[in-house]
Amino acid sequence: MKKWKTYAAGLLILGAAVGLAGCGSSEGGSQPAASAAGGKTPVKVVVSATEPPLSWQDENGKIQGYEYDVLQAVNQNLKSYTMEIQAVPPATEDVMMESGDAKAATEGYYVNKKRQEMYLIPENPIGASALVIYMPKDKAGSYKNLTDVANAKLKMVPNRPNGGAFRILTDWNEKNNKILGDMVPVQDGLTPAEKVNSLLTGQYDYLIYPNNVGMEALAQKDNFEVVALPEAIQVNKTVILVNKNEKKLAEEIDAALKKLKEDGTLSKISEKWYHADLFKLLDK
Template identity: 30%
Template sequence: MHALLIVTAILLLLAGCGKEATQASAGGQSGSSAKTTPKVVKAALNTVPVPLFSYLDENNKPAGFMIDYLKELEKKLPDYKFEYESADNEGQLIGTDTGKYAFAANFWFKNPEREKKYLYPQQEFGYSITALAVKPERNDIKTLDDLVGKKLVPMTPVSGFRYILKDYNLNHPGKEIKIEDVEKTTPADDLKLVESGKYDAHLLNVVHFEDAVKKLNLNLKVGGIISKEPVYLLFNKNQTELAKIIDEKTVELIKDGTLPKLSEKWFRVDVFKSLEYVQQGYKFRKDG
């Protein structure tokens, strides 16, 4: 029910933004009877709230980096009207593949399997900051190199973090990190496995870590920030024109400082800067 309320509120908010953009476009033709009918584009939104990315705030209003990004994007695209529908990850992928949705608005990592079926834009709209969660007394796990010979919390087959490990293993033959499989899981359950001592570490998005630790009062820490993974909207293969236009507008939002400012607003660090900058920013905020 909570997830449904979140998605419903988000859909209403974004629908309102699209309406405003359309009215602004029509209003710009004062003195003329000609009105441009915006092209309707169906898009999928995730049903599961993601801390700081897309969720309901304390006033029960949609908030987050991706929500703000979509609102800014719609302002720049008055000739399009976006209609959003909620779907889980699998539903988003299937719907986008079949053409039910023009694109799926989520935090998609790029991997070879998805590139065969979907169209990725050239420009990422943000980054997922990847961290290693460990027990407070563990000072021996700070990088991926430190995971060799350790027990890492199992991952689902569709986890984007799995591809980080796969790439690492390809580049480190004979010193691979063992990857265990699990059908379904949550960040909270995964972190509990680390706290219990059953596993040495968990690889996850740092905002998921902070959210779960705060809500569950877990006795864990970030051993290290290891990467910033680009995240994308995911398009149907036939949506080349739309992907190109959104690409252009996303680049504009980065160059004019809009997305960097939104990043600082939500994550307290500009994720569009270097990994070293992000690592230092995170260290500062934890020490401070």
């Protein structure tokens, strides 16, 4: 089991980071990362509007966050395209990608079989995260991992049916005699804040979410403290999804990500938002 403790402390101070501006300065639901000058083809790219510090849109319409900053850097290295970045709810991202309305998307996506069948996935990752279990601090002391909470018959916050966490949990459940029940609970449309609030009200006992979204900071806004259990369920690289018909775009994004990883840009952006280089998770 891979550990991720080194990176958890940085998330505790993300309440302040949420108020900081990202690289962009324009307002509204869509933010072109650059003009379409020089014959470049504009492409619509969508990010999550609700998941700080991964990406989100503030009350003034400004998009910011880790993945937004990475896309800005990628855009500067594209030869044939210019990204028009739009922030929407995660479920809307799914619809826009499936319909072909958006040509690429980020939302802390993991690689799984369904996504490999539906999209092109650049080899070089946009980031990394650990899938962890969050519980109220005053109830977490007796548990270390998913097996512990499953055996205790605790209630899990439902997961998004199209999300990577749901697929990882479904596979885990099959390999562990379905101790989570016949089916991992699902519900579309729940925001991270709503999931945290369901722990505060006692509706559910624990939630499972990537550690690159500031769950601790969201809880602190309600004077509530959640902690992640010591053992991560899985450590994953996070990727950009690209429309199946956009092979050249996928290749240029992949080349840009490779360059940004090698020159240290991705690590610097990670340090900015997480106070740690999350790529080191992949080295363990």
